[in-house]
Amino acid sequence: MAVEQTFDELHFAQQPEIETAIPGPKSKQLLERQRRIDSSAVAYPKVVPIAIEEAKGATVRDVDGNTFLDFFAGIGVLNVGHSNPYVMEAVQEQTEKVAHTIDFPTEARLDLIEALNDIAPGALNDNNRVVFGGPTGSDAIEATIKLATYNTGGDGLIAFRGAYHGGSAGALSLTAGNKYKEDYTPLLPNVRHVPYPYAQAQGIDPEDAADRALANVRELLEDPYSGLANPAGIWVEPIQGEGGIVAPPEGFLPGLKEIAEANDIPLIVDEIQTGFGRTGEWFASDWDDITPDAMPMAKAIGGIGLPLSATMYHEDLDTWDAGGHVGTYRGNAPAMVGGLRAIEFIRQNDLLSHARDLGEYIRDRLRESAEVNEYLVDVRGRGLFVGAEFADSEERTGKELVKAVQEECYERGVLIWSAGRRGNVLRLIPPLVLTRKQATVGMDIICKAIERHAA
Numbered sequence: 281m282a283v284e285q286t287f288d289e290l291h292f293a294q295q296p297e298i299e300t301a302i303p304g305p306k307s308k309q310l311l312e313r314q315r316r317i318d319s320s321a322v323a324y325p326k327v328v329p330i331a332i333e334e335a336k337g338a339t340v341r342d343v344d345g346n347t348f349l350d351f352f353a354g355i356g357v358l359n360v361g362h363s364n365p366y367v368m369e370a371v372q373e374q375t376e377k378v379a380h381t382i383d384f385p386t387e388a389r390l391d392l393i394e395a396l397n398d399i400a401p402g403a404l405n406d407n408n409r410v411v412f413g414g415p416t417g418s419d420a421i422e423a424t425i426k427l428a429t430y431n432t433g434g435d436g437l438i439a440f441r442g443a444y445h446g447g448s449a450g451a452l453s454l455t456a457g458n459k460y461k462e463d464y465t466p467l468l469p470n471v472r473h474v475p476y477p478y479a480q481a482q483g484i485d486p487e488d489a490a491d492r493a494l495a496n497v498r499e500l501l502e503d504p505y506s507g508l509a510n511p512a513g514i515w516v517e518p519i520q521g522e523g524g525i526v527a528p529p530e531g532f533l534p535g536l537k538e539i540a541e542a543n544d545i546p547l548i549v550d551e552i553q554t555g556f557g558r559t560g561e562w563f564a565s566d567w568d569d570i571t572p573d574a575m576p577m578a579k580a581i582g583g584i585g586l587p588l589s590a591t592m593y594h595e596d597l598d599t600w601d602a603g604g605h606v607g608t609y610r611g612n613a614p615a616m617v618g619g620l621r622a623i624e625f626i627r628q629n630d631l632l633s634h635a636r637d638l639g640e641y642i643r644d645r646l647r648e649s650a651e652v653n654e655y656l657v658d659v660r661g662r663g664l665f666v667g668a669e670f671a672d673s674e675e676r677t678g679k680e681l682v683k684a685v686q687e688e689c690y691e692r693g694v695l696i697w698s699a700g701r702r703g704n705v706l707r708l709i710p711p712l713v714l715t716r717k718q719a720t721v722g723m724d725i726i727c728k729a730i731e732r733h734a735a
């Protein structure tokens with residue numbers, strides 16, 4: 281089906297338009313009501329104090345009628361934009377027919393599996409199986425832990441410092457941030473976190489960072505006295521997201537794949553945040569031309585934010601018997617149709633090259649601001665997965681600088697988020713349907729804020 285609407289029509293016309301102080305009076309009421317009855321685990325509104333009324337494309341409107349540019353996309357979920365009409369149309373039709381189908385065959389399910397095969401990285405194309413389980417990224421990570429331990433008979437899991445793989449027990453074991461796990465130990469007992477190549481933080485050049493990181497993994501697997509007796513797999517984000525949009529140096533991921541192969545264990549590449557065009561390729565693995573042995577996916581796979589996750593893995597690993605991996609919500613047909621339509625939309629509108637072009641533009645603008653603000657020490661990422669790292673100034677930590685920029689931005693109508701081990705990285709991950717004009721207006725606001733907070 282041809283896509284009728286242009287990018288401009290995907291968004292609210294006001295881009296942005298702020299009519300009240302933030303939070304406005306109605307947002308304040310809902311925030312207060314939420315504070316009284318919702319969980320104290322609620323986090324996002326504590327940083328960006330708005331209550332959302334509706335959203336379209338790369339624009340979000342709060343209950344007070346303020347319209348924001350969304351440089352955040354529901355944490356990298358809304359790659360084709362909020363309420364994308366091409367996706368919505370099929371989702372609504374499917375919802376009226378049937379929504380919950382467990383793992384019975386439906387056209388929605390099988391069409392999506394075939395579409396995923398078409399965009400699969402490297403040699404996974406035509407050599408894979410896809411398993412659906414629970415709807416979150418963490419669920420997909422749990423599936424990979426089961427897949428790897430079942431196939432290897434091992435229990436040693438290798439992950440990286442700075443990693444985020446989710447919040448359920450197995451996934452949390454792989455997640456590196458101590459703040460997420462310190463109150464919930466013990467988790468899985470046999471997990472090793474080795475350094476990710478993060479040249480900026482290590483103060484070394486990227487090639488050395490990659491060599492060191494690979495040497496650590498190799499030693500862990502090949503030194504007979506490393507203490508890791510029965511390894512099951514290596515889990516890696518192809519670009520660390522929560523860890524600060526840290527793109528590894530060239531050669532790191534291919535090197536990791538070689539080590540995994542030499543040691544006969546799977547390399548599990550977590551494409552949950554980087555998938556579906558986010559980095560300007562279908563998957564970040566494509567940048568380095570590597571083939572994951574298993575690839576958990578979630579976030580953007582449901583098209584317009586419908587909950588769905590899936591794990592693609594090499595067919596040689598498909599050794600499970602019936603029921604080997606399960607979950608009640610493994611047949612969300614509207615989300616599957618949503619995913620299929622989102623893939624079509626990305627392809628028909630060439631959003632991969634759009635993401636690459638716009639990402640370069642955004643990074644260029646940030647680099648210009650770094651000339652004015654010496655504390656903006658690194659600008660990085662690929663496609664529309666952009667990070668800007670701040671160092672501590674004499675008066676404020678990098679984290680405080682990021683927070684100040686973030687506040688000024690939402691007051692002027694741009695929603696941005698943070699990342700990084702010390703919260704000192706601005707994370708810009710807008711929907712891929714962001715227009716050039718929106719990118720320009722948004723970056724004018726973001727760069728002005730960065731330049732104003734130059735100390």
Ligand SMILES: Cc1ncc(COP(=O)(O)O)c(C=O)c1O
Binds near residue numbers: 419522550578579
């Ligand atoms: C790389 C990565 N893996 C896994 C997850 C966990 O996904 P979820 O929050 O849907 O469980 C996330 C979430 O941000 C992520 O960024």
